Amino acid sequence: MTVYLSHGTPLESYELTKKDHRWQKDVEQIHRHVKAQAEQWKAEESADPELKQARQDNVVRVLKMMASWPMTPDHELMRWRIRLYCGHIHETSRHSTIESPVLHGSSSTECTECGRNPAAIVAYEPVGLKSGQPVPQPGPPATPPKPTRKQLESQLAELKAEVAALKTARH
Numbered sequence: 756m757t758v759y760l761s762h763g764t765p766l767e768s769y770e771l772t773k774k775d776h777r778w779q780k781d782v783e784q785i786h787r788h789v790k791a792q793a794e795q796w797k798a799e800e801s802a803d804p805e806l807k808q809a810r811q812d813n814v815v816r817v818l819k820m821m822a823s824w825p826m827t828p829d830h831e832l833m834r835w836r837i838r839l840y841c842g843h844i845h846e847t848s849r850h851s852t853i854e855s856p857v858l859h860g861s862s863s864t865e866c867t868e869c870g871r872n873p874a875a876i877v878a879y880e881p882v883g884l885k886s887g888q889p890v891p892q893p894g895p896p897a898t899p900p901k902p903t904r905k906q907l908e909s910q911l912a913e914l915k916a917e918v919a920a921l922k923t924a925r926h
């Protein structure tokens with residue numbers, strides 16, 4: 756079972772930490788790098804039409820593959836309340852087996868409110884499954900109920916029968 760993690764309280768006033776500033780810098784850097792990469796590809800492609808065609812075919816192939824994937828059903832989606840670097844609160848969803856929304860390279864997102872892109876996720880908390888089912892809470896391990904006198908008596912009778920059977924088998 757997935758134990759969902761929280762980090763800070765998105766809705767309360769939040770003071771950005773040093774780590775948040777560094778994180779934001781990191782995601783901006785990655786974003787710039789990806790953009791630069793795309794620019795480079797574009798330049799390469801305009802110089803080489805064959806390469807352009809090959810890359811386009813590749814993209815089409817991947818998109819077709821993604822379109823054929825089944826949609827994740829709602830009961831497999833976990834909703835998260837996230838606070839972004841810019842201070843805006845959003846809701847997002849991840850697969851229910853993922854215990855935190857910042858895993859798997861998704862530690863930032865575009866803020867649809869102020870347009871900051873990327874904006875690092877600085878606080879988050881689970882809201883609930885998209886299907887409306889409650890979040891399974893990790894509780895203490897279930898202890899079996901104490902046996903009743905009747906159950907003990909029948910258990911004793913069973914043991915007696917077993918002992919008797921063993922005795923007969925030995926003779």
Ligand SMILES: [Zn+2]
Nearest residue numbers: 841843866869
């Ligand atoms: Zn924002």
